[in-house]
Amino acid sequence: MRRKHNIDDILDSGIDLFRRQGFNNTGVEDILRAGGIPKGSFYNFFKSKEDFGLQVMQRYADIYDAYVAGKLRDKSRTPLNRLKHFYESLINGNESEGCRYGCLINNLTQEIAGNNDAVALALRQHFERIVAIIAECIAEGQKQGEISRAYPAPELADYLHTSFYGALVRMKGLRSSQPLQHFLQVSMNILSVS
Amino acid sequence: MRRKHNIDDILDSGIDLFRRQGFNNTGVEDILRAGGIPKGSFYNFFKSKEDFGLQVMQRYADIYDAYVAGKLRDKSRTPLNRLKHFYESLINGNESEGCRYGCLINNLTQEIAGNNDAVALALRQHFERIVAIIAECIAEGQKQGEISRAYPAPELADYLHTSFYGALVRMKGLRSSQPLQHFLQVSMNILSVS
16 A cells, blocks of 8 residues: 555656646656655656656546546536536636646647657547547537537537647636636537527 | 858757757757857857747747738638638648647747746737737638628637647647648638638
8 A cells, every 4th residue: 555655646746746847847856856755766666757757647647537527427517517617617727826837638748749659649548538528528418409510529529628728828828817718708609509 | 140140040940949849858058069059159149048948939930920921911812711721831831740849839838838927928929919910811801701700800810729729739649630630620610601
């Protein structure tokens, strides 16, 4: 149990640091310092910084997948309201951090997926899992006549969450949630049956 | 003239390296090596790597602004066709590089705008200039009845180019222009008068 506990502590430090300052700008020393972890322990668990990065992404993805599924499979709201509530909750989370850090998946894709095949594959698989859950919710709304059928659910879901990634980038430049709010307002109109 | 020539050479090396491997992952040594520039020359021109980064962004922004204006003020095409042609040309450019590097503005916003005020401001101003040119083209199309009036032109322009930023991030994860093509297809439908 102790070994498992330690791994998760180190991974959580990695999530926090990579979100705040990026992958290349974070050294193994920073991670050890933040987590109060001896160097030997780190290399007991991880072969390299890249291996560590991949495990950090996996832990973040597991947490995020469960969060998305919880919000978008909540039958107490209509599908369109679930989507609205889901994005509002992400907006609130970013506002609570001063709109500086955004989404680890989005950040790492931008920073290193162009040059690292293993990272690109892991990030892609994570994005596709999220989009599949969003598509499931959109399909339910389309079936109920609440969401536009102008596009197949998987295509709308992909467009929607890809646009949200762009809005997260813009958020960092503005240090404001205004691009996220604008994304939500226009997207909800595009999704709604006109 | 020689001094001017040298600065532009160093800045062009910066554009290329920052696009390929990011800001934090590129050292001053890399820049000097790529440009065949002695260290003394670098510090004659730039106070620091950050100062260099800001000047690189300015040069990229000047080149990009002129490119966008050339495409979107080309009266030989209709406004909607200008937008389509503009994004198609960006897609072709990314395809020719294996869909790995994307847009320097988008990349630097993602990588450092959360932690650096001067960079965040410069990136924001650049984005706003681009969006103003896109909005001008959309407004022309709305006036001619070719583009939907569901939203004011500046709001549509902001949504459109923000979504494109998201698609560029996704492109890097997939190493494919498919997210850019999907962005273009759905966006053209959103813009078109239904």
